[in-house]
Amino acid sequence: MKKRILCFCLCLYCIGLWAANASFKKTGNDLLFLLPQGNVKLEFCTDDMFRVRHSQGTVFAENEQWMVRKYDFTPVHYTVEDKGAAWLITTGKLIIEATKNPFCLSVSDKNGKLLYTELGEQRFYKDSVKTKAVLQPDEHFFGFGERMDFMDQRGRKVYLNVELGRGIKPAVGGKDILRANYCPVPFMMSTKGYGLFFHTPFATEWNMGWDSSDYYSFKAFGGDLDYYFMYGPDFYTMIDRYTELTGKSPMLPRFAMGLHVGTYSGGTWKNEEMTSDKYPPALCKRLREEGVPFDLLWLDSTWRLFNTTYGNGGCCFEWRNTFKDPKAMFDSCYAQNVKMVGLHIRSILDNGPEYHLLDKAREQGNVLYPGAKIEGLVNFFDPKAVDWWWENGVMKVASIGAKFVKTDVGGTMDLKGLHNIFPLAYAEAPYRKFQEYNNMRGLTHTREGYAGIQRYPYIWAGDWGSEWQWFEPVIRAGLNIGMSGVGNWTHCMGGFEQYSPYDTELYTRWVQFGMFSPIAMVFGMDHPRYHEPWTYGPEALANFIKYDSLRYTLIPYIYSNAYQLYKTARPMMTPLVMDYPQDENTYQLTRQYMFGPWMMVCPVTTKGALSQHVYFPGGEWFDYETGERYEGRQYKSFLTPLDVLPVYIKAGAIIPMQPAMQWVDQHPVDVITLDVYPSGISSYEMYEDDGISMDYQKGIGSLTRFTSRLADGSWTFTADKPVGKYKPAKHTYLVKAYLQNAPQSVIENGKSLPVLSSVADADRNTGWFYDTEHKRLYVKTAGDNRQKIEIVVQ
Template structure:
């Protein structure tokens, strides 16, 4: 791809008045056609075609192509055209044609009118546009970037894959080049976002080559982008994910712990792999009281085939993996909710199963120019059906319930992990970036139907729209301190790019982890959208008991805390489904006018109310945190801090710095070892009273897709502090899902014991800790040391109860 271009071949001047068809306005110029489609009052699609033809709709990146009517007023002024909605004013300048967009008040958001080089251009096959860089404008998004969060002044290259150079430390593990899940979308602090709707490799000059402008271009295809006005980042993400798809809910149990295993024998040690190892692994988790719900067997479960080796999938069990059917049965008998298997996207021939030969003979592989092909043709429904019936069903029929779809980047380019070059035709290059979406979509949908529950797929690569087939993991980064911080950045950037269900390998992947690094990485992992532990260091494999007693205690502590927080995590996931706002939120997401947040790359909000601040420096006893506007409470000590300030916080090894927003209400369940698929029992509400605040607890069956049809219930919880007194109200459950009767325990952070506590008109009697624990309901207890008030009350779904706390 050539260097970023200036407007060597622009569109020229406007030659006729616009043609209008409903919300679509087409402008003809000397060299091109420019089309503006108003999707909503806040979103306009801008397309430029130098041959006058526009590409047909596609289903991988964009899911909404048809929009309702939008009121657009067209005016001609001084030879230019102004198209206005309730939110935007789009000026189409005549000579040359350039586009300027302002908000309703007339404040310019984006303009191509400056100097000689603004506007759309074409250079050979490359298409792009250059826009003015406005004062104090910063840019966030671009997918799973591990280098920076704020991309102002940077040049960003987006194309699915990772570094291929050797040695690994500057090649395959090059955080500057890492590109597992690029997303051609950014948000500007000026209040807008741009999504470049193009599948080819793209380049973004965000003020790198010139301080007064930024540009983006694609290697080929159409110049087609959506301009989205917020002005807030959450609103921009809401519209972007309406366009590219909202993230569906994973099964409720998938918000617990995911464990990966090489079955006792990673590459080079495959003779040690066995089904018995897998069973004993899960038994050990259960015996040690470490909660777990999901397990996947990575690549050494399968026989490495005759053609592609470890880079392809034979769907045949390795000879050391005795009785896999019995293995699945024993795992499910220990109350695992899902067990899955790792695959790659090529077929291979095994010893007794010749799937590669069969698929080629039946033309079920993607056609290639230089050979017979080997990739599953995930772009063809018949090929997907054949893959499912003849390959995946061999493992699904005996107990596999999901796949880990690895190595989605080798299609249409030189692969990272195999010497088997795949399709390289122009069509394959066009499909390269969207192959990971098709690859994840197929098993997600097939297993959902087969399991009769929500889909789940575990994948590494993605592009715009991958959030529809969650979840994605950050790749195989070594167990070294230098990669810990960049992995956190990857998660922040994914959230800023519309992807919420994201994870990583706790403790890193290759190499034996320093126990301290393992401890710190696990703390972060348990507060990630998906909690996932897996490694290939033989024989440690990132199993928590292999890194010392302190690491085991840390793992158990934070895993149990995560499970207690699942009502909060699950409610946050539903919020993502409704709004597009991710669970893991860079501080800038909700503080885009606070310049202090622009370079905070190792802190994040986890849902609405909790801020997570991982420690990423070896031997650190403290870390600096930035607390945005408001009041913040240290989760461990209860100390309150004023916002919009930096603090140096003490961080013992067993303590992940956590802060809670003043006013927070955090729902928690009782301690459990796995999700039993039943409604939650007693719910604890961890409350940090401050002014008026509220929270909505989401509940449904946890398994089906009925929530999409409205079959769920929400319970509104409010906290109100007035005149030194606090009122906690738990409303009636609203919705069609049957919420059971239960106790609600309120855990109120306050400095002194109350004078009285009552529920409605009933005054509750004080109790000591032992009496409170034994009480079935309607009791209170104040923990003087922890500065916490506990109170308990029974409630049916249709009731509203009110706790009144007088000081």
């Protein structure tokens, strides 16, 4: 007994001695804890976000600039109290307890609600660093990048490292969706109201309750233990905070909201001799003749001469000899109102018979990354190497008409500390250079990415096969990456690699989803069809044109949401859990998502499906095709004819639309249609600017606020005057509203509007018409956007 008391007293003595030797130093936003086992620094960014840095000694690494772009923040007010065994730190929104031995953080909100608690276990290992935290019983986790496996990662083990999905080889294809990592992002959000960004370029492993339901952990295979904690409590605030650190998605040119078309120019790999510079202009001509709206085109890899050193994996910036006159090819495409034509490239230089770029880069000495496993790898981390690459390589094609590039295969850097951030440097180089050269917003689309890739400016999902087994996982990837700060994302409609016979149903369903993706892109490797819509038959072509045309009418809505992505990081393609985080029915919903704030899209992902269940979250919903109303918090089954994509509209919606066009800005928009679903009070802001310049970064744009008020049998709709430094073109409004009862009168700014005879009449003349069968009111305004308009319906 005496020995036990002695041991207990000795422990108390050691703890007291440890606490006595622990101290802190407060310098502005930095709070440094001086501990016997090493120092820890908290760097306060805002009153709801701080950085945690552990050091085994007294020195912290310098700040890197590839993942995080913002380190300087305005002063944050916080207090520190020494409570003996712990320090208590308080900000305007958080209460942080830092125990001294062992050093652990516990974070609560200002009301004392527990958010996050660390466990006092070893953090530094021979080849890794690690932190453990308490896993709360009802806690769930989202984010982690372009994951194709699950949305809610509770109970999972997640490995994040840029790679192609080299896990267990599936029965068909070469990539494993459980390990798919084209674009991993070491950022996650908890339903408890906080997010964590693991600030490391090294591969990470997140054990989210795989080993135990009592704790989770995150580990990096190298580097420092460095992470950011951010409080929401909602997901949108967390994503906004994360992208405040790593950068917001830029605005793309307005025409980039239209369709992007890729082609192998008549010959894929092993069919390169069939390529021709006549094919791309002929493709553009056929698309225009068929009435398929599109704006951008790129030529994939077979435009390039494949040399013997690296084959199709290298880039010599020399044209295959089947391209007799590339400049005339570009000119012909632009003459058909294609806004931008781009080219596929690789990050590895190769020699060609004319330019000998690899030899010249060797002679230059600073162009290639020293010691890389593949010698021709360009050192995109070095601005001088980028300048040489641009002047000696890219300008060979930019000077005759190429306006952007597709940066493929960014996962070629074999050095562990640089491997994950190499895709950032690779994507940034042409994005910045073309932006300057074209004197307009930059455009590059890339395959690999990591934390910060949203800056350059969009990625595609990679080389997934044309199989039903990959269709839904690709949708899941888009949802997960949107929750990871990357809102500009796309995929190959119909899949990329063709492993099985052509499936018109799969193509049709994938196209429907593709047109309701943040970026719409059609492309495939299958020779000689390349997913061109007419190759699947007249019904598939009609479906393609139907949903492509619908996308073009939605450009004002899509572009307004792209502006919100730029300002707040709100993704265009949003999983339902972001809006309904307390509704566990939404945690694994991957066949439903919000397209902007109002449209719930429900792709059909089962072959031969005659029906599909849809979950309606809280509130009221409308069928986009029929206008039928549904109450929320229920599942319902619907028929799924092949030519219909199930889309439902959230009550209160206000959706701005424009006339159908064959390319963006084909005609002036003199009428904006407002698709309104009145319910209580709701509002929406339509964004406009010049659509092409960088002026939006200077705040030169305009916002037009629309407000709907339904109460006591009357409906009032208001369109405010545009506010901002940009003066939009003049237009009137056609308001279409679902109302249960026929109006007695419709008044605009105090004046009664005449009753019209038909819907078609409302398209042309000022006045109103009520469609009794579909319970829809059509109002064509007399006033335009140069004045405030108020419509009162009694």
